[in-house]
Amino acid sequence: MKLVFDHIDFTIVGHLQGLMEAEGIKTEIRNLGGSSAAGELPFTQVYPEIWVLNNGDEARAKAIVKDYRSAADAERPGPDWTCPVCKELVEGVFSECWNCGAPAP
């Protein structure tokens, strides 16, 4: 078995496990409900973890994690921008100027 991912947020761990299972990769999640077991585990191991059962799937599983991370990065809003028309500073989440409606440059 190989550990391929761990994260404090179980929803992300569960999402990635679903992606791996959809690719036919057998996985197991450890440390579910970590806080209840915290007394028996070192503090560094209480995050939920995804393990692949077959070591041969490790590379594919890690590729899925990498794809997920780059997609998550892409969803992050861009930097704030200055409207070329009215010179307002507009937050990166907006694709149009909130003040005059001009599109982002």
Ligand SMILES: [Zn+2]
């Ligand atoms: Zn504007």
